[in-house]
Amino acid sequence: MLILTSIPADTSLADRLHTDLQAAGYEFTETIQKGAILIAVFSHATSKDARFAETIIQATDAGLHIIPIMADDVTLPDLVDHLAPFDFSQSYDITALKTRIEQLARPDARPPLKVRTPAVRASNRRFGYVLAALAVIWFILGIVLVGGFGIQAPLEEFNTVSTLEFATVQVYLNRNQPRTTADAKNFISTVEAAPTAQRPLLIATATALVETPVETPEG
Numbered sequence: 031m032l033i034l035t036s037i038p039a040d041t042s043l044a045d046r047l048h049t050d051l052q053a054a055g056y057e058f059t060e061t062i063q064k065g066a067i068l069i070a071v072f073s074h075a076t077s078k079d080a081r082f083a084e085t086i087i088q089a090t091d092a093g094l095h096i097i098p099i100m101a102d103d104v105t106l107p108d109l110v111d112h113l114a115p116f117d118f119s120q121s122y123d124i125t126a127l128k129t130r131i132e133q134l135a136r137p138d139a140r141p142p143l144k145v146r147t148p149a150v151r152a153s154n155r156r157f158g159y160v161l162a163a164l165a166v167i168w169f170i171l172g173i174v175l176v177g178g179f180g181i182q183a184p185l186e187e188f189n190t191v192s193t194l195e196f197a198t199v200q201v202y203l204n205r206n207q208p209r210t211t212a213d214a215k216n217f218i219s220t221v222e223a224a225p226t227a228q229r230p231l232l233i234a235t236a237t238a239l240v241e242t243p244v245e246t247p248e249g
Contacts, residue, residue: 033061067134
């Protein structure tokens with residue numbers, strides 16, 4: 031099923047397309063419907079025609095394939111500038127057009143590329159507003175629960191996890207701390223071999239050991 035849209039200034043080309051395609055066995059409809067293919071005749075004057083622009087938007091929102099036909103040397107609008115147009119301003123290749131129609135009408139044809147029409151942009155904004163509202167609600171709810179009802183993370187569980195983390199760090203540090211002169215000489219290599227996140231802890235611990243005064247027995 032084909033849909034043909036144009037402006038009055040391009041009626042001559044549009045009528046010729048309609049006649050030739052209808053003679054080739056294609057059926058036409060005037061309404062946007064699923065599975066149809068929109069043939070749009072573009073010219074310099076189409077950018078000023080609101081009805082023409084609305085038809086393109088509706089077809090895009092409906093997920094229809096669009097075939098741009100250039101009646102003159104015109105730049106396609108953003109919604110369809112990713113499509114390969116047929117330039118009928120200098121020649122009239124109806125055979126190539128019919129080939130494109132057959133390709134797009136096949137069941138395994140790729141779906142049209144999603145583009146940001148006004149309806150899509152409005153939908154994205156609404157979704158963003160909903161997410162922002164939910165974030166604010168959860169933030170306020172969190173403040174109320176913590177400040178008003180004293181709801182906090184389980185202290186015992188938190189302490190257990192912190193103790194395990196501290197013990198794990200200490201095991202690693204104790205294993206790599208320099209204890210002899212030889213260990214001290216090789217400490218730089220030990221630090222470089224350690225994971226990046228653990229190097230500051232290892233260096234700080236070793237530095238703390240060096241700076242700790244050594245108690246000597248009183249003579």
